[in-house]
Amino acid sequence: MSNYYSSEDKHFVALDCIIFGFDEGELKLLLLKRKFEPALGKWSLMGGFLKNNESLDDGARRILYQLTGLKDIFMEQLYSFGDLSRDPGERTISIAYFALIKVSDNDKKLAKDHGAQWLSIKDLPDLIFDHSQMVKKALAKLRIRSELKPIGFELLNEKFTLPQLQALYEAIHLEPLDKRNFRKKILETGLLDKINEKDRAGSKKGAFLYRFNRIRYEKYAEMGFNFQFKVRRNQLIKANNEI
Amino acid sequence: MSNYYSSEDKHFVALDCIIFGFDEGELKLLLLKRKFEPALGKWSLMGGFLKNNESLDDGARRILYQLTGLKDIFMEQLYSFGDLSRDPGERTISIAYFALIKVSDNDKKLAKDHGAQWLSIKDLPDLIFDHSQMVKKALAKLRIRSELKPIGFELLNEKFTLPQLQALYEAIHLEPLDKRNFRKKILETGLLDKINEKDRAGSKKGAFLYRFNRIRYEKYAEMGFNFQFKVRRNQLIKANNEI
DNA sequence: ACAAAAGTGTTGTGCGTACACCCATGC
DNA sequence: GCATGGGTGTACGCACAACACTTTTGT
Numbered sequence: 001m002s003n004y005y006s007s008e009d010k011h012f013v014a015l016d017c018i019i020f021g022f023d024e025g026e027l028k029l030l031l032l033k034r035k036f037e038p039a040l041g042k043w044s045l046m047g048g049f050l051k052n053n054e055s056l057d058d059g060a061r062r063i064l065y066q067l068t069g070l071k072d073i074f075m076e077q078l079y080s081f082g083d084l085s086r087d088p089g090e091r092t093i094s095i096a097y098f099a100l101i102k103v104s105d106n107d108k109k110l111a112k113d114h115g116a117q118w119l120s121i122k123d124l125p126d127l128i129f130d131h132s133q134m135v136k137k138a139l140a141k142l143r144i145r146s147e148l149k150p151i152g153f154e155l156l157n158e159k160f161t162l163p164q165l166q167a168l169y170e171a172i173h174l175e176p177l178d179k180r181n182f183r184k185k186i187l188e189t190g191l192l193d194k195i196n197e198k199d200r201a202g203s204k205k206g207a208f209l210y211r212f213n214r215i216r217y218e219k220y221a222e223m224g225f226n227f228q229f230k231v232r233r234n235q236l237i238k239a240n241n242e243i
Numbered sequence: 244m245s246n247y248y249s250s251e252d253k254h255f256v257a258l259d260c261i262i263f264g265f266d267e268g269e270l271k272l273l274l275l276k277r278k279f280e281p282a283l284g285k286w287s288l289m290g291g292f293l294k295n296n297e298s299l300d301d302g303a304r305r306i307l308y309q310l311t312g313l314k315d316i317f318m319e320q321l322y323s324f325g326d327l328s329r330d331p332g333e334r335t336i337s338i339a340y341f342a343l344i345k346v347s348d349n350d351k352k353l354a355k356d357h358g359a360q361w362l363s364i365k366d367l368p369d370l371i372f373d374h375s376q377m378v379k380k381a382l383a384k385l386r387i388r389s390e391l392k393p394i395g396f397e398l399l400n401e402k403f404t405l406p407q408l409q410a411l412y413e414a415i416h417l418e419p420l421d422k423r424n425f426r427k428k429i430l431e432t433g434l435l436d437k438i439n440e441k442d443r444a445g446s447k448k449g450a451f452l453y454r455f456n457r458i459r460y461e462k463y464a465e466m467g468f469n470f471q472f473k474v475r476r477n478q479l480i481k482a483n484n485e486i
Numbered sequence: 487a488c489a490a491a492a493g494t495g496t497t498g499t500g501c502g503t504a505c506a507c508c509c510a511t512g513c
Numbered sequence: 514g515c516a517t518g519g520g521t522g523t524a525c526g527c528a529c530a531a532c533a534c535t536t537t538t539g540t
Contacts, residue, residue, distance in 0.1 A: 004280060004332040008292040010253035013336060037247055049251040052334060056325035080323045080338050082299035089247040091295060093256060095323050148483050163519070180521070181503065203518040204511040226480050233502060236479060237469050240391050406492070423494070424530065446491040447538040476529060 014087075014094040015060045016047035016131065018078065018138035019068070021103040021118055022155040027171040028103070029124065029135065030067070032116040038089040039128040045135075046116070047094070060097040067114055074100040074154040076145070079137050086130050094130075098138040100154035122174075140242035146172050147230045147239075150191060153212040161199050161207035162186070169231050177231050189227050191217050257330075257337040258303045259290035259374065261321065261381035262311070264346040264361055265398040270414040271346070272367065272378065273310070275359040281332040282371040288378075289359070290337070303340040310357055317343040317397040319388070322380050329373050337373075341381040343397035365417075383485035389415050390473045390482075393434060396455040404442050404450035405429070412474050420474050432470050434460050 019030035034044045048063040050056065060075055078096040086094070103118065119125070121139065126132065145151050152168050153160075166182050186192060193213050198206035221227070230236065262273035277287045291306040293299065303318055321339040329337070346361065362368070364382065369375065388394050395411050396403075409425050429435065436456050441449035464470070473479065 005255050005292065005335070008255055009295045011256050011293065011295070012248050012251055013254050013256070049248065050254065050325070050336075052252045052254070053327070055327055056323060056336070059325075077323065080299060080320065082293070082302075082338075084296070084298055092248070093293075093299070095325075144483055148480060161519090178504070179519085180505085183520080184522095185502090200511090204513080205509070205517080205519050206511075207519055226477065226484060228480065230502090234469065236483070237391060237471065240387055240479070240483070241469060404492090421530075421532085422492085423532085426493080427495095428529090443538090447540085448490080448492050448536070449538080450492060473529090 012090060012092040013050040014047050014092050015050055015056065015063055016045045016094050016096045016134060017060060017064050017067075017075075018045060018096060018098040018135055019064065020098065020100050020138075020142060020155065022168050022171060023103040023118060025167050025171065026120045026122065027168075028118040028120050030101075030116055031119050031125075031127070032067070032114055034128065035115065038087075042128045043119075043125045044128045045096075045131045050095075056095055060095075060099075064097075064099055067116060068101065070101055074151060076141070078134065078141055081130050081134065083130070088129075094134075096134045096138070098141060100142075100151060102155060102157060104157060121171075137243055140239045143172060143235060143239040144243070147228065147236055148226075150212060150214075150217055150227070150229060152229065159195060159197075159199075159209040159211055161202065161209055163202060163207050164199075165210075169229075173232060173235060175232065182231060185231065186229065189229070191227070255333060255335040256293040257290050257335050258293055258299065258306055259288045259337050259339045259377060260303060260307050260310075260318075261288060261339060261341040261378055262307065263341065263343050263381075263385060263398065265411050265414065266346040266361060268410050268414065269363045269365065270411075271361040271363050273344075273359055274362050274368075274370070275310070275357055277371065278358065281330075285371045286362075286368045287371045288339075288374045293338075299338055303338075303342075307340075307342055310359060311344065313344055317394060319384070321377065321384055324373050324377065326373070331372075337377075339377045339381070341384060343385075343394060345398060345400060347400060364414075380486055383482045386415060386478060386482040387486070390471065390479055391469075393455060393457075393460055393470065393472060395472065402438060402440075402442075402452040402454055404445065404452055406445060406450050407442075408453075412472075416475065416478060418475065425474055428474065429472065432472070434470070 021028045021030060030046065031043050032046060034040055034042050046063060046067045050059045054062065056077065064073060065071060075097050078098050080093060080095045082093040084091060152165060155168060156164060162183055166177055170177055191213050192210040195209040195211055197209050199209055200206040264271045264273060273289065274286050275289060277283055277285050289306060289310045293302045297305065299320065307316055308314060318340050321341050323336060323338045325336040327334060395408060398411060399407060405426055409420055413420055434456050435453040438452040438454055440452050442452055443449040
């Protein structure tokens with residue numbers, strides 16, 4: 001190894017994951033109680049340290065895998081935090097990632113072994129360090145992404161009903177949406193395939209199941225078509241201002 | 244100093260600055276020829292290494308100051324890059340920042356002393372490492388910001404004409420804009436104060452000078468009002484998809 | 487007088503929004 | 514038969530886009 005930069009400082013680099021899930025009609029975060037000092041026993045995001053032999057994205061994936069056992073998860077880098085005193089243990093830079101997982105896929109037992117729990121974003125406890133700030137940014141980014149990319153489907157089962165999808169968007173934006181406008185908007189993208197099958201869990205009548213057609217989406221996206229999953233005017237603007 | 248994390252790896256953390264300026268009707272980047280190995284003599288962004296005793300933002304400001312001699316510059320963190328082989332010298336994480344400066348403020352002599360040059364974004368050379376990718380992201384972010392925050396004014400003199408402002412927006416978006424629609428949109432924000440004075444550099448008739456009223460902007464922004472400097476439909480959507 | 491850029495209003499339309507009733511089923 | 518949630522269409526208003534002529538002044 002060369003040593004061009006040997007006189008420069010080196011730093012601890014942490015990777016913290018904001019893990020979103022959708023369950024019981026609520027948007028939730030997977031949080032855990034810290035099992036080591038400093039801040040032992042406090043609520044915290046899932047995190048770990050970057051290793052020499054992995055890229056940032058690989059590191060984030062590894063850390064997520066350690067907690068949930070899941071691979072091939074939607075993840076995106078969010079922002080880097082580096083205030084001097086952000087981690088009282090030692091000077092540490094943290095690069096935050098957010099992830100979307102299907103709660104049903106997540107082995108809840110495994111999560112419990114790690115002391116992890118799904119908590120609703122409507123009622124979060126205080127988090128250690130600057131983790132609350134990270135969550136705030138992650139929510140803003142999620143709102144942007146959900147309007148422009150079909151990532152809502154990362155949080156739902158492969159088959160889902162339109163009322164379920166609407167509930168998810170409402171949970172993300174914390175606002176009720178008009179049923180007719182929502183369905184119109186979503187269906188006119190032409191990306192949902194209706195399945196001749198009903199889910200009767202939510203009502204007596206039962207709601208038709210749909211499947212997101214990823215192939216078609218990617219084909220059109222490659223052609224430069226900009227889909228929108230906008231459910232409310234000005235949401236994009238607000239979220240972009242918060243990030 | 245404690246040593247909670249002593250068994251973890253430490254890393255070099257670079258800060259690279261994408262510095263935008265507006266001059267001669269074009270959007271430009273301040274680039275320099277590298278004066279050390281690796282990649283000596285190649286075009287590069289302005290960068291440096293994070294020190295132990297500074298935050299990320301402070302480090303970025305310090306590095307910008309070293310090149311331009313400017314303080315109190317608009318800067319914003321962009322993204323962090325950490326592929327294993329991104330810097331062939333040694334494994335280095337880079338946190339990219341973008342900055343907006345008034346070219347006229349920048350002491351061009353000083354820039355030259357550093358081998359720096361303003362190059363039009365329309366005709367950029369290949370940059371070292373992943374710096375071209377950084378520039379691409381910076382442009383997308385600049386497009387978003389320019390539609391939602393009054394940052395165009397960071398690139399212009401305190402007094403400017405509407406044709407100048409329009410030329411700036413056109414340079415940012417690489418598209419011509421309708422004069423009447425642009426003026427209407429910008430003036431109806433109520434954030435520009437007309438000065439009873441003309442700039443005759445651009446034409447015989449001369450164009451009235453305006454000043455951005457930052458005080459008024461901040462007052463209304465605090466009240467939660469979302470200004471828009473949108474000049475074209477769907478620009479926000481495109482830029483958000485690229486970032 | 488003419489070239490060159492600054493300045494100025496109106497109209498159409500497409501998109502987002504608001505809104506109310508019938509349907510299918512389990513109990 | 515009734516309560517519960519699923520499913521459907523239309524009318525209005527606003528914000529964006531398109532568009533052409535007059536003004537000023539230096540040469």
